[in-house]
Amino acid sequence: MSSLSLTLSGAARQAAEHQVPGLLDHEFASRLAAKDHTLWGVDAEEEASKRLGWVALFEDSRALLPKITALREELAAEGVTRVVLAGMGGSSLAPEVICATAGVELTVLDSTDPQHVAAVVGADIEKTVLVVSSKSGSTVETDSQRRIVQQAMTEAGIDALNRTVIVTDPGSPLAESSAEAGVRAIFEADPTVGGRYSALTAFGLVPSGLAGADLESLLDDAEETLTILAEDDADNPGLRLGAAIGGTAPLRNKLVLVDVGSPLIGLGAWIEQLIAESTGKNGTGLLPVIVADGEPELHRDDDDALITQIIDVEVEDGASVDNDDADLVVSSHGVRTGGSLGAQFILWEVATVVAGALLGINPFDQPDVESAKTAARGLLDAPAPEAGDAVTDGALSIRTLGGGALTEANPTDLSQALQALVKSVPEDGYLAVTAYLDRTTETQLEAIRAQLSSLAGRPVTFGWGPRFLHSTGQFHKGGPHVGAFLQLTASSSTDVQVPDRPFTLAKLIAAQAEGDAQVLAGHDMPVLQVHLNDRTAGLSQVIETVDAL
Template sequence: MTSVVTAGGISVTIRGAVVDESETVLDRLVSDGVPGSLTSGNANLWGPDAAPLAARRLGWLDLPETSRSLAGRLADPAAEARDAGLDRVVLLGAGGSALAADAMFRTLLRDPDGGASGGTELIVLDTSDPHEVSGVLAGDLDRTLVVVVGESAEAESLRRVFGRAFTEAGLGGAELARRFVVVAEEGSALARAALDAGHHLVHAETDVDSRFGALGARGVVAAALAGVDVTVLLDEASRLARALRQPYDNPALALGAALASSALGARDKLVIADHGSGLGGFAAWAEQLVGGAMGKDGKGLLPVVVESVDAPGFELADDLRRVILGRRPDEPGPGREAGVSVAGPLGAQFLLWEYAVAAASRVIGVDPFAEPGAVQSLESTAALLRSDEGAAPTVVRRPPELVAGAVEVHAPEGALRGAQTLTEVLDLVLEDVPDGGYLAVVAYLDRVGDAAAAGLRPLLAARGAKVRRRPAPVTFGWGPRSLHTVGQYHKGGPQNGAFLQVTGAVTDDVPIPGRPYSLGELQLAQAFGDLRVVRSLGRPAVRLHLRDRGEGLAQLAAALA
């Protein structure tokens, strides 16, 4: 059985048993009047406890229209940037807004070979890795415009780092001030600091957060300054918005029902594979939305982003629901067995998934806007940075349980159960995943220089299929990005995860002006702070520290081959 719901340029195809399951939930959403209530901004949809926060977080529903004013607000900084030849935009931020901007640029301006078309460039820095930051600093600062979004530890630290770099390059006064565009809520500490420094300030919406604000100022400004035509995205979203009030023929409601029916049943993992959608980076944005909004109170859906429909882990057990991005309903080939397929342009996709996740959260009974688990890790990191000894000594002094070449293995005493090789250690990590659970790999490394780390996910998924009676889903994320994205699910969702964290030696650290710690120490504090939280929840967690990053990653790949 197949159900296809099409409107506003979006097509959602639901197949097989998912049709009956989701139609039951869809009827419930319709009978509860959710389409009209949600589009009207009813903050009571998620219960009385969630209402106060929801009342301040529903502005994303209006962004397809309200964000049209951004073009005028960005006219001055955009003109100044063009006149000064600043066509290399560096975004300092975290969470959904950073991933949204990345998806916009990669979808609309990145050429097929991976380069930037039209001579523009957008670099998203949502990291504290000093190697990755040093690589960006070594680029052409004469062409660089920095956009600061939000007040995360990463954005604040990197704002200081870039300020010093520009000063050392001989910039000062008005010339230095115009190198920064700050996106912040009116009256916030960041907004006041931007005004004092003479930076361009773009006010962020007060009723939109980073997770649901893809089409708001937090998500749009950097992409627009890098040359993305935001009007195209808003037009795409507007066409879908007209269908969101409908009880049926509403693809967002249909997707929300499919997500909710999965989370209510045994299928609490959502495998996401792109199959020719052309939406570069979108799967990562959808991952942070689904995991962060729905993963709390022991409930939710774990998004598992895989490399393709042919990748290890796409085909697993029946506790998975598979979503294909980009497949046409009538298209033959691999992946047709996926429960849900979604096709449509980027601007509409943003709105589609935000609406669907908000509706699904109501059904499973969670507040989509709260982030209790993410706050736990941030507080744990802050506590380490406030310690007298500093974050780095706290972690490095702990002796490894095993050293194999360039790789140190850090685990609770007795957790390795006599393992003597990396292969044995990794097999134990896979074996320790509870039945029905998952393995989350988080790499606090350089996404560019250590890109090979992402290859651990398919290797571990393939290895797990051999060493486990029942293969477990394997996810991969970069730290500290994951703290602001699926980190909420790791702490707040069903407690059936196991964790493999990878950190690396720092050979060229970057001091943070005005702070008693460096980027490398901040990164290690973020890693260890998060590890401490998941271990406090009783979850199995192993940390692999690479004494030499390249050699260590090669060793891990060989151990899994």
């Protein structure tokens, strides 16, 4: 039996009480279940008409399970037990959550950091099957990862095509080239489901199933929950959550996410991408801010923050719970939700499109993700000259871009630069730390997020590049331009050539970082670029400097 719990308080509850009656008048829930593409206005109709397959996917998804199981058993019989997933954004975040929650091993390759990629391809390649997940196959990160892993297999004497599984849309360039090449298996996903809504399609199921996760229970819980969310009922938790996050007045657009004992490992990162990329556009949107348990106290009095707790809960009848228990939420304005993973996937997907309707935006496109990609491609084709305004501080090089107090300060060391960056955060703004580093071995850097939040008195997000470009990167550029940015890059003693491409990973990740910084600065937002000339010493210097502040 699926479990689902939802508690709203303060502004969140007021928003639901105010907005849900209008949603009921418009029969939003039942029309969504019927794939009504007119729910988000005329401008969104064309895109919405092609992106609502996620509300009716269960028959097709269940049909995949025997094929996934059979392939897993074949691979295991051959001694192939390690699953490496090459994919970005929606193609990798859901499988990561599914497998972590199930306690099965999945290696997610969603980075262009040469140190990280080299470590992945250098471990147990003889036991590895590569799953390449991409709707078109044109995503530069995924294409580069595929080429690198396949070459490593070939060099190890392994038939790389026999160890490659493709997940893509029917008729995509990747599907056609893979069929012609003769890969081990091709799984076609529903083309009417966008990437960030694809958790329960082949994109979420294939790598998770090959890794050993229980997919039947996941689908059962999600389908049972969807029957509740399809009802035009005042207690519909999808309508209530969507109204709570998208309907506060004035809008509380910093969604502070905190895990308080949930068994759903990493769900916050999946929610972050779903909401930021779906809503952050047209100068509005919701910015998820993932924080540690206890830290929401920093934001309980922020009038633009909505505290959202993800909890461990078992509700026997699978119904929604909504009450005024003040002890349940650390803030007087908040959301508390829990339940099975399948239930949470569907709940947040429905809530996101409800919020999109209330915000007056199209929740299915991502127009500003492309801007950073375009800038990065331009730098790969015609590399920018070396910047002449960098300041050296120990193991670091520092540059400032964009407008505001940061560039006017002309800092000469990291401490001065960080203080100027913090001062440049608007009263209704946020600070984003974007680290183009190794998210598996350099995690000690994440501690600076809470420290900077305490220093700035504002929400601070932390994103690993280039992964965040497919997530909060959309909000950074498409949402309100009230962000300040600390970008961290590093030199690497290891570099990896991308086979049959005129660039290495070091060149690619540098272009991605610089392209993103240029787009942000082009919106007149302050960007502090900190490059670690010596990776180990530079990392220590950053952490020590923030500690001292």
